[in-house]
Amino acid sequence: MSALAKASSELRIAGSKLPVIPLPTNCPGCGVALDLETMRKHNYVCPDCGHHFRLGADAWIALVADRGSWQERWGDVRSHDLLNWKVPKPYQEVVEHLLEEGLNEAVRTGTCTLAGRPIWLAAFDFRFVGGTLSIVAGERLARGMEQAASSGLPYVLISASGGARMQEGVLALMQLAKVNAALGRLHAAGVPYFSVLTDPTFGGTAASLALLGDVNIAEPGAAIGFTGPRVIKQATYADLPPGFQSAEFQLAHGQVDLVLPRTELRRLLAHLLEMYP
DSSP states (O other), X not given: OOHHHHHHHHHHHHBOOOOOOOOOSBXXXXXXXXXXXXXXXXXXXXXXXXXXOOOOHHHHHHHHSBTTOOEEESTTOOXXXXXXXXXXXXXXXXXXXXXXXXXXXXXXXXXXXXXXXXXXXXXXXXXXXXXXXXXXXXXXXXXXXXXXXXHTOOEEEEEEEOSBOGGGHHHHHHHHHHHHHHHHHHHHTTOOEEEEEEEEEOHHHHHTGGGOSSEEEEOTTOBBOSSOHHXXXXXXXXXXXXXXXXXXXXXXXXXXXXXXXXXXXXXXXXXXXXXXX
């Protein structure tokens, strides 16, 4: 086994065991029958065609953080229906139902170690109202970035988001400015910030914090953009190039720095932590 392969294997072993994630019967990429245990061992990447299945925040934390090192912060901060949103169903009921299902907002943030190096880690969860940026999500992100700036610990973000949460209106949009201001202080302090864009990363999240990393890493085949192609075509009356919102298209046009398979993510992040003092 080569030194690089050995290092990659050791880094995968260092992380916690990923949770079992319900999957379709067959891979949507190649149609091969799926075996849950095999998929978990491959970090939920199809071993035949490389299709990357979506992960929740809990799975991302297990994948990135060293075993037993995760310390969650501000997990008790909760969303409230400040605008009395009722359509198509009461917003507060949606939030309470998701909390009962075991999800904890669209962003979870905390500290951990990666290959023995302490970092701040934030992970979006698309299962919680489409990973939309809310007051709570913005507060967790901003607090973590400010503490990372003061402590000098590198900050790693895993994005999977539909943008700002419409049920919180302009209050959600204000989070973009707040988080970007905190991110500016992180950059001013010279603290490394690594952004990982997964499927999908859209809206204000893509237009701001997700594409402002010192290194922007995208998963293969991830959908990355601001809004859907139908809306863009209706607004511009232009024919859009095929695959223009794929990770590979964004790489070719300079929006991301590299497209990397999930199985190599821990190895790369560990290498980046060594490169950025």
